[in-house]
Amino acid sequence: MPGFEIFGDEERRQVQDVLDSGVLFRYGFDAARQGQWKAQIFERELAARMGVAHCHLCSSGTAALSIALAVCGVGAGDEVIVPPFTFVATFEAILTAGAVPVFAEIDETLCLDPGAIEAALTPRTKAVMAVHMCGAMARIDEIKTVCDRKGLLLIEDSCQSIGASFQGKALGTFGQMGCYSFDPVKTITCGEGGAVVTDDAQRHALAHAYADHGHDHIGNDRGAEGHPIIGYNYRISELNAAVGVAQLRKLDTILATQRTHKAAIRDAMAAYPQVRFRCLPDPAGDSATFLSFMLPDAERARHTARALNAAGVDGCFYWYDNNWHYLRQWQHLKQMHVAAKLPAQLYDYCPNYSRVALPRSDAIIGRTISMQIKLSWRPEQLQARIAAVRQVLGEMAQG
Numbered sequence: 001m002p003g004f005e006i007f008g009d010e011e012r013r014q015v016q017d018v019l020d021s022g023v024l025f026r027y028g029f030d031a032a033r034q035g036q037w038k039a040q041i042f043e044r045e046l047a048a049r050m051g052v053a054h055c056h057l058c059s060s061g062t063a064a065l066s067i068a069l070a071v072c073g074v075g076a077g078d079e080v081i082v083p084p085f086t087f088v089a090t091f092e093a094i095l096t097a098g099a100v101p102v103f104a105e106i107d108e109t110l111c112l113d114p115g116a117i118e119a120a121l122t123p124r125t126k127a128v129m130a131v132h133m134c135g136a137m138a139r140i141d142e143i144k145t146v147c148d149r150k151g152l153l154l155i156e157d158s159c160q161s162i163g164a165s166f167q168g169k170a171l172g173t174f175g176q177m178g179c180y181s182f183d184p185v186k187t188i189t190c191g192e193g194g195a196v197v198t199d200d201a202q203r204h205a206l207a208h209a210y211a212d213h214g215h216d217h218i219g220n221d222r223g224a225e226g227h228p229i230i231g232y233n234y235r236i237s238e239l240n241a242a243v244g245v246a247q248l249r250k251l252d253t254i255l256a257t258q259r260t261h262k263a264a265i266r267d268a269m270a271a272y273p274q275v276r277f278r279c280l281p282d283p284a285g286d287s288a289t290f291l292s293f294m295l296p297d298a299e300r301a302r303h304t305a306r307a308l309n310a311a312g313v314d315g316c317f318y319w320y321d322n323n324w325h326y327l328r329q330w331q332h333l334k335q336m337h338v339a340a341k342l343p344a345q346l347y348d349y350c351p352n353y354s355r356v357a358l359p360r361s362d363a364i365i366g367r368t369i370s371m372q373i374k375l376s377w378r379p380e381q382l383q384a385r386i387a388a389v390r391q392v393l394g395e396m397a398q399g
């Protein structure tokens with residue numbers, strides 16, 4: 001997830017354009033802005049790159065999730081099926097919408113198991129939020145088929161998987177809405193930012209209004225604009241959008257470098273029969289931000305993650321014990337620690353998250369290590385890394 005590794009003159013020039021115009025707002029000031037519309041350019045180019053009709057930029061990936069839920073009409077008391085291996089933003093956005101996150105098992109794609117959706121259905125289920133974790137895809141075609149058959153909305157959280165695809169189609173474009181993040185650690189970054197994409201013109205218009213206090217953006221007189229709906233402020237600034245324009249134009253170079261680096265390490269690791277790689281429904285569509293692999297049991301996985309980091313192979317994550325991406329360590333959710341009271345019905349409708357049992361997900365995440373793939377590795381650093389990986393895996397094989 002390394003967009004920040006390759007900032008250069010391209011980003012500087014884009015930001016300079018905005019500073020020279022003096023207009024940091026993405027709307028209006030038509031005369032003053034000297035033709036600079038960075039957010040609009042980013043939206044147009046992102047939609048084209050993803051092969052989707054519409055894109056709306058917003059202030060974060062979390063904002064994108066909130067916008068997607070709102071414009072899909074997911075709200076009070078609705079249930080949304082989600083995987084337990086994700087980022088906390090998934091359940092935050094759902095709870096903030098007044099809806100109920102319902103966790104269902106993942107499979108060896110490390111993403112939601114399409115076969116687990118049916119068991120999680122209730123009469124209140126409204127949507128499935130599929131999360132394409134660690135740079136690669138869920139079985140999104142099968143998930144889509146289940147959603148269509150059951151009449152459920154499909155929202156894709158592709159915040160970690162921009163540039164990845166399944167059978168040539170961009171992740172984020174399978175469901176009704178797709179969401180991306182450009183936060184500081186994502187594949188391309190603009191400091192803070194996000195985007196929703198959709199082929200539905202009406203949902204796009206709603207997103208556009210919702211993310212800016214419900215304004216309809218007709219004409220260029222803010223005071224005269226209508227408010228078709230009650231919205232909120234999820235706007236991106238022109239400064240952030242400017243960085244994003246430059247970063248998006250580097251996406252294909254980023255993907256190519258990541259894929260080369262990942263393949264070199266993966267090839268070396270394939271010699272160790274204890275190592276199983278994450279299942280990729282379409283390996284060619286992997287964005288290769290991470291190399292995720294499983295060891296035979298949790299004890300060896302935990303030990304190996306520690307040994308890899310100690311041997312200088314930094315950026316090896318054992319998600320089962322760290323509190324970033326897996327339900328097991330989310331004590332705040334399990335105890336429903338909130339700043340302000342949630343809508344009363346949520347306390348009735350939400351399951352007790354400390355009792356949610358997902359034995360298959362536990363078994364998979366308990367054996368999984370993800371190694372971050374960086375852009376800035378020089379050839380000799382990559383070779384040193386591979387040598388260290390061989391050393392650690394060799395010792396594990398003997399021990």
Ligand SMILES: *Cc1c(COP(=O)(O)O)cnc(C)c1O
Binds near residue numbers: 060090131159194
């Ligand atoms: C980063 C991330 C988000 C949230 O994005 P922000 O821009 O940081 O708000 C949501 N979902 C997943 C899976 C993420 O990795």
